[in-house]
Amino acid sequence: MTQRTIQITSPTFVAASELETVAAPGDLFAVSRPLALEIGCGIGDFILQLACQHPHINYLAIDIYNKGCLKTCSRIDAAGLDNVRVVRAEARDLLGRHFGPESLTAIYINCPDPWPKKRHRDRRLVGADFLRSLLYYLAPEGELYFITDFTDYAEDVAALLPTVPGYVNALTLPSATELPGYPISKYMRRFLDLGQPIHYIHYRKAPGFAAGADLLPPLRPGFRVHGEHAGNE
Numbered sequence: 001m002t003q004r005t006i007q008i009t010s011p012t013f014v015a016a017s018e019l020e021t022v023a024a025p026g027d028l029f030a031v032s033r034p035l036a037l038e039i040g041c042g043i044g045d046f047i048l049q050l051a052c053q054h055p056h057i058n059y060l061a062i063d064i065y066n067k068g069c070l071k072t073c074s075r076i077d078a079a080g081l082d083n084v085r086v087v088r089a090e091a092r093d094l095l096g097r098h099f100g101p102e103s104l105t106a107i108y109i110n111c112p113d114p115w116p117k118k119r120h121r122d123r124r125l126v127g128a129d130f131l132r133s134l135l136y137y138l139a140p141e142g143e144l145y146f147i148t149d150f151t152d153y154a155e156d157v158a159a160l161l162p163t164v165p166g167y168v169n170a171l172t173l174p175s176a177t178e179l180p181g182y183p184i185s186k187y188m189r190r191f192l193d194l195g196q197p198i199h200y201i202h203y204r205k206a207p208g209f210a211a212g213a214d215l216l217p218p219l220r221p222g223f224r225v226h227g228e229h230a231g232n233e
């Protein structure tokens with residue numbers, strides 16, 4: 001069954017047509033500030049807390065899930081925040097089409113879909129190619145947070161990151177089960193309430209590392225959110 005796409009009229013929401021009109025995503029905000037990205041914002045628990053904590057940062061929260069974008073916008077609007085915009089987009093497509101080099105001060109990925117079955121592992125968003133490409137978008141010493149409730153995903157990413165030139169670990173361990181001050185997302189809360197650990201991975205772009213466009217994979221048309229250019233935003 002296909003779910004009906006709900007029209008989002010919130011001023012926090014950025015329609016694909018609006019995104020096309022700006023030179024860079026940072027121009028979507030009334031006040032210019034360093035820009036950070038949350039990939040897979042779900043219903044917005046995390047970005048709401050983070051944006052309140054850091055009013056001097058602008059946040060773009062993205063998700064392919066229309067209802068999640070709607071809920072995130074409602075929460076941001078209710079809180080009266082001017083430093084969050086929400087886009088319904090697929091991460092690789094949005095980055096490849098709209099972001100320039102060194103344009104992001106931080107990237108947050110919380111509880112990405114784990115694809116637990118072995119035969120589906122190649123569907124995971126975060127792998128070596130994706131991690132390499134993020135270096136292109138991260139500002140000098142920009143931060144990457146990868147958080148998962150799925151031990152096997154954490155182990156894979158923790159093993160991959162030291163093999164990708166251009167990253168340095170911001171923690172003393174490959175991953176941690178606590179990161180003081182880090183907001184708790186809906187999925188993180190769900191797993192913490194079940195008594196299951198959350199794995200935090202926090203890396204930084206190495207000082208002086210020059211990330212060229214050769215790190216970028218080719219854009220794949222299949223990544224686009226279905227219907228976003230047909231006005232169903």
Ligand SMILES: C[S@@+](CC[C@H](N)C(=O)[O-])C[C@H]1O[C@@H](n2cnc3c(N)ncnc32)[C@H](O)[C@@H]1O
Pocket residue numbers: 039040041042043062063064065068089090091092109110111112113125185186187188
């Ligand atoms: C398991 S949920 C986690 C939601 C939220 N981050 C949390 O921790 O509560 C994963 C979210 O990522 C979104 N998502 C999955 N793949 C994505 C992609 N390639 N680009 C953007 N969003 C994606 C899904 O729609 C879903 O809302």
